[in-house]
Amino acid sequence: MQRVTIADVARRAGVSTATVSRALSGGRKVSADVADRVREAAQELGYAVNPIARALRVSRTDTVGMVVPSIRNPFFTALVESVEHALGADGKELLLCDAQSDPVTEARRLDALVTRNVDGIIVSPCHGTDSTPAVQRTAERLPLVQLDRFVGGTSTDWVGVDDIAAMRAVVEHVREGGARSAAYLGARLTNSSSELRHAGFLRHAEELDLETGPQWTLLGDYSVEWGERAVGLLADSGRLPEALVCADDLIALGAVRACRTRGITVPDRMQVTGFDNIEFTRLAEPPLTTVDQPTRRIADEAVRLLADAAGDGPAARDAAHVALVPKLVVRDSTRTG
Amino acid sequence: MQRVTIADVARRAGVSTATVSRALSGGRKVSADVADRVREAAQELGYAVNPIARALRVSRTDTVGMVVPSIRNPFFTALVESVEHALGADGKELLLCDAQSDPVTEARRLDALVTRNVDGIIVSPCHGTDSTPAVQRTAERLPLVQLDRFVGGTSTDWVGVDDIAAMRAVVEHVREGGARSAAYLGARLTNSSSELRHAGFLRHAEELDLETGPQWTLLGDYSVEWGERAVGLLADSGRLPEALVCADDLIALGAVRACRTRGITVPDRMQVTGFDNIEFTRLAEPPLTTVDQPTRRIADEAVRLLADAAGDGPAARDAAHVALVPKLVVRDSTRTG
DNA sequence: CGCGGAGAGGTAAACGATTGCAGCGGGTAA
DNA sequence: TTACCCGCTGCAATCGTTTACCTCTCCGCG
Numbered sequence: 001m002q003r004v005t006i007a008d009v010a011r012r013a014g015v016s017t018a019t020v021s022r023a024l025s026g027g028r029k030v031s032a033d034v035a036d037r038v039r040e041a042a043q044e045l046g047y048a049v050n051p052i053a054r055a056l057r058v059s060r061t062d063t064v065g066m067v068v069p070s071i072r073n074p075f076f077t078a079l080v081e082s083v084e085h086a087l088g089a090d091g092k093e094l095l096l097c098d099a100q101s102d103p104v105t106e107a108r109r110l111d112a113l114v115t116r117n118v119d120g121i122i123v124s125p126c127h128g129t130d131s132t133p134a135v136q137r138t139a140e141r142l143p144l145v146q147l148d149r150f151v152g153g154t155s156t157d158w159v160g161v162d163d164i165a166a167m168r169a170v171v172e173h174v175r176e177g178g179a180r181s182a183a184y185l186g187a188r189l190t191n192s193s194s195e196l197r198h199a200g201f202l203r204h205a206e207e208l209d210l211e212t213g214p215q216w217t218l219l220g221d222y223s224v225e226w227g228e229r230a231v232g233l234l235a236d237s238g239r240l241p242e243a244l245v246c247a248d249d250l251i252a253l254g255a256v257r258a259c260r261t262r263g264i265t266v267p268d269r270m271q272v273t274g275f276d277n278i279e280f281t282r283l284a285e286p287p288l289t290t291v292d293q294p295t296r297r298i299a300d301e302a303v304r305l306l307a308d309a310a311g312d313g314p315a316a317r318d319a320a321h322v323a324l325v326p327k328l329v330v331r332d333s334t335r336t337g
Numbered sequence: 338m339q340r341v342t343i344a345d346v347a348r349r350a351g352v353s354t355a356t357v358s359r360a361l362s363g364g365r366k367v368s369a370d371v372a373d374r375v376r377e378a379a380q381e382l383g384y385a386v387n388p389i390a391r392a393l394r395v396s397r398t399d400t401v402g403m404v405v406p407s408i409r410n411p412f413f414t415a416l417v418e419s420v421e422h423a424l425g426a427d428g429k430e431l432l433l434c435d436a437q438s439d440p441v442t443e444a445r446r447l448d449a450l451v452t453r454n455v456d457g458i459i460v461s462p463c464h465g466t467d468s469t470p471a472v473q474r475t476a477e478r479l480p481l482v483q484l485d486r487f488v489g490g491t492s493t494d495w496v497g498v499d500d501i502a503a504m505r506a507v508v509e510h511v512r513e514g515g516a517r518s519a520a521y522l523g524a525r526l527t528n529s530s531s532e533l534r535h536a537g538f539l540r541h542a543e544e545l546d547l548e549t550g551p552q553w554t555l556l557g558d559y560s561v562e563w564g565e566r567a568v569g570l571l572a573d574s575g576r577l578p579e580a581l582v583c584a585d586d587l588i589a590l591g592a593v594r595a596c597r598t599r600g601i602t603v604p605d606r607m608q609v610t611g612f613d614n615i616e617f618t619r620l621a622e623p624p625l626t627t628v629d630q631p632t633r634r635i636a637d638e639a640v641r642l643l644a645d646a647a648g649d650g651p652a653a654r655d656a657a658h659v660a661l662v663p664k665l666v667v668r669d670s671t672r673t674g
Numbered sequence: 675c676g677c678g679g680a681g682a683g684g685t686a687a688a689c690g691a692t693t694g695c696a697g698c699g700g701g702t703a704a
Numbered sequence: 705t706t707a708c709c710c711g712c713t714g715c716a717a718t719c720g721t722t723t724a725c726c727t728c729t730c731c732g733c734g
Binding site for chain 1: 690692
């Protein structure tokens, strides 16, 4: 499979393999003419270094692993794309895994990545507590940074957005739009961002005197279907609030759709907000007001942290928590002024 | 990083490394008690085989590479997920690359995958001719199967849908819905599926006496923006057709949206169809009639072909072209009866 | 009693790169 | 002239497995 080896190049250039290696990867000085000869020979033979052999020797693969809860969720897709982009600059490759929203497969993926000697791992854990052991164990062996969500009981690098601040912006906005009450359509509080967004909503709703209530707090999962169903539950249960604050865009898309089919006008009778700013929020009817996640920034920070951590051993530094402040994107699913 | 090696296990179990290897990977018979001792020792030490060393030795990585034009396109995301799923069954890993719709990066990605000794490559080439050299070169060195699209001038395995048949179903459907004329909103004919869908549309439109015309054939790229813009062009240019047949769902979503904003009612004044059946077609207003791509089947076939090809050398077999017949999914953006 | 064959285990050579160490000129200082 | 240093090279070890080949033992059979 790997046709031409360093020995072939060495033979052709009339030098030793050591010299070839040094000439090509520039480990140490090589005289100019020898270097030229080597480069030429390599060129002619079409030599390319075998990354497997190199990896075995130097135990570095120039590959980072990434594990996301679900590749179907466009938010994570955007994140993946951004990470890929950021890594490209460093000449690193991405090994992508999908945890299928299941801590068990997630753990399996993480282990696989570790034994594959990736240089670092970027993970958005799917569960706030069930994911802890695997993440912990992995972080002890490799540089690891958590993205967007983080698990309890570990101290690793993390980068994401300030969910509380984001929710403040959302609540203020619907309040200004005239809403006096709001329901929260979220996901079960099994991970950090679900918790924080929920907490942020409650806190700021209270502060800003927005009526809420337990019967107006519906927790399911991050999916369009849940958004639709939640609105059904709400409608069946009596009084409707004046706003629906959703924990992510999928839920919000479902909610908007359900409102339409039930003749609840958005935003006049009901304001709806999302979270993440995935591409399709633009296309909803009406286009969705949502919170923009700066995936580019998040990814950049993550690979920076990973690179930093690669210098020191794992867990040699204090963990960094980078929380970016996201911006509200106002569209037509809420009222302005 | 890789703490415990096969030698440690051997020492602990009081046998040679060869025996350990045989006991664990079952290459040859090992007496039961020795096997037990080895397994136990491995267990206690927490031994896991180093895939890098193994790969170097056997030149097989249990990894397949996949290159998609754009990970942002939900259709490819779905494909990736399906491939990942299909590979999981074989205990293989997926190395995912995004070509960013650029043949140059695509070529770079392919080369990177080759030197990384992946066992096979699944690629959906981004360009029908510019992608040829890289795909060709790669296919000569590794099992390779093209997905969805294929490039000209090579003979590799391919699996996708029968675009012509799909278009026949689409055209028949809008015809039955009463449309006497239709525009085609597609992508520039730089790849096979763009070409085939376009050709299929024209052929069957003619057969079924659906009026078309050059001014009603608008070619851009696979994006929502293009769909919106194309409708604008159409509207500005005079007479409107009675149907818009779109080359993919993104274009169709844009088209539907543009119709709405211009007061062109869908499906009464204008029928619109998509292609791919991405998740968000359900959410459009109205929900989109589209062609369902059986991504699961496609992925299964692809990994099967890859596995077959791994047995023989590359290019030892005749290439297989597997075209699945997709189903039309009728929703509310077209008229029925 | 000898021989052949099977079954189990060990020895050591790969796989293809990187790199510590040593050798070897040649230049410089004493 | 000698001693030393410095800059290039080459030798060979090394990373952790797998596997071809060899050895040893045991058993059955003629």
